[in-house]
């Protein structure tokens with residue numbers, strides 16, 4: 001029987017990164033993946049394909065709406081070739097997943113294709129093209145998540161779809177109805193809106209992206225409405241029915257009235273749930289909690305001492321970079337090191353345009369914790385860089401401790417905020433004050449100047465350019 005120091009079940013960003021780190025630390029490692037390609041949700045049906053489509057649709061929108069203003073004339077009408085767009089996306093996915101195969105080989109990690117099932121705490125049965133049993137001193141569960149279902153909605157994967165199908169549609173919907181105004185709904189909604197679909201979002205809470213700072217929800221809502229999104233907050237969906245190619249969604253509004261929406265596709269994006277099917281966790285003594293997640297302690301150790309769990313399958317934000325941090329953390333823990341993760345400083349990003357990004361505490365969280373804070377905000381439209389690229393929407397907001405000036409939260413919406421947020425993460429990791437940032441040189445003209453200006457506004461209410 002093949003014996004390993006560590007077996008990793010699941011090859012998403014949590015699993016493959018933990019496998020690499022274990023190998024770097026001198027362990028003999030196996031990774032088990034049930035699908036034919038490595039990379040999990042993120043690389044196959046998540047982060048990478050969605051960003052590829054966001055980029056393609058952004059180019060299309062620029063060509064249709066903005067080229068003329070820039071003085072670029074096209075010989076004829078600009079058209080979408082959806083087949084080609086999807087092929088490019090798939091090419092990006094294929095290159096990326098093959099890259100993981102390369103990394104596994106480079107690090108001498110044995111890969112097994114098949115469903116990994118615990119026989120006991122140290123033995124795993126793998127059922128794939130061939131059936132094989134392996135032995136592992138330690139196992140890392142990184143089995144990820146699946147789209148959450150609404151009990152009264154039958155997802156038929158043709159017209160009533162999840163993100164997985166939305167990433168490979170063969171036609172542009174005429175009217176896409178999206179249940180859930182969270183990250184997936186808004187990112188994929190924007191893809192199809194740019195390509196010409198009418199898009200209606202139905203959100204249960206009183207604002208879109210409800211877990212982020214309220215000011216971001218408000219600004220994004222404003223911008224999406226300008227882009228002709230139809231957004232219905234405080235609406236509880238009660239039924240979704242299909243009649244051939246027509247979809248009827250019924251929801252209850254704040255007043256208790258029934259509102260109907262008719263479209264040709266319905267995307268259900270109401271969150272994701274931990275995935276443990278087929279794992280036979282109980283045979284290994286691994287406890288699953290009432291939310292279906294693998295229960296872990298502060299060391300990400302499960303109720304079985306030699307088994308750890310990371311990523312979407314445990315509590316916390318369902319983000320690729322969170323899964324990666326946990327993968328490294330567990331590998332180093334197994335190697336006897338004392339690693340650390342600062343969960344407060346895991347940034348969250350929505351890749352709409354303008355991009356939305358956030359790290360640390362929201363104003364709502366500071367208020368409810370009774371922490372005295374000051375806030376400095378700077379609008380993107382006041383930047384020279386924004387005017388040059390015509391990306392005028394959005395702002396940067398810095399929240400700092402009222403007494404010490406330590407930065408407690410940074411919330412931004414605007415062009416390239418997905419990248420800008422890294423400055424805030426670094427600053428907060430070093431426990432910088434708003435004044436520290438305000439005294440650092442930021443290249444001109446860049447979008448980063450909004451961070452410096454927001455820091456000036458937070459420290460001494462003395463932004464320079466408003």
Ligand code: FAD
Pocket residue numbers: 009010011012013014015032033034035039040041042043045046047048050114115116117142143144145163184275277278279310311312313318319320321322323351
């Ligand atoms: P996963 O990536 O889900 O991987 C788990 C793997 O385990 C899967 O490949 C699965 O097949 C395998 N598996 C499960 N059970 C078994 C078993 N018993 N045996 C063998 N293999 C098994 N996050 C971001 O940070 N940024 C983004 O831009 C972003 N965009 C997203 C867009 C979409 C449309 C979606 C759906 C998600 C997005 N996410 C994004 C979330 C991100 O994909 C997840 O947080 C991340 O993939 C979680 O990684 P993971 O390693 O925990 O699990």
Ligand code: NAD
Pocket residue numbers: 150179180181182183184185187202203204205208209210235236237269270271272317318319348349350351
């Ligand atoms: P989400 O939690 O971001 O949003 C789901 C939304 O659906 C919420 O706003 C919620 O209030 C709403 N909702 C729930 N039940 C509803 C109902 N019955 N009717 C109407 N609205 C309802 O989840 P998601 O957008 O499905 O994404 C799943 C996960 O994938 C997220 O945790 C996210 O972190 C991750 N993801 C991340 C990125 C990124 O980092 N850019 C992109 C896509 C997905």
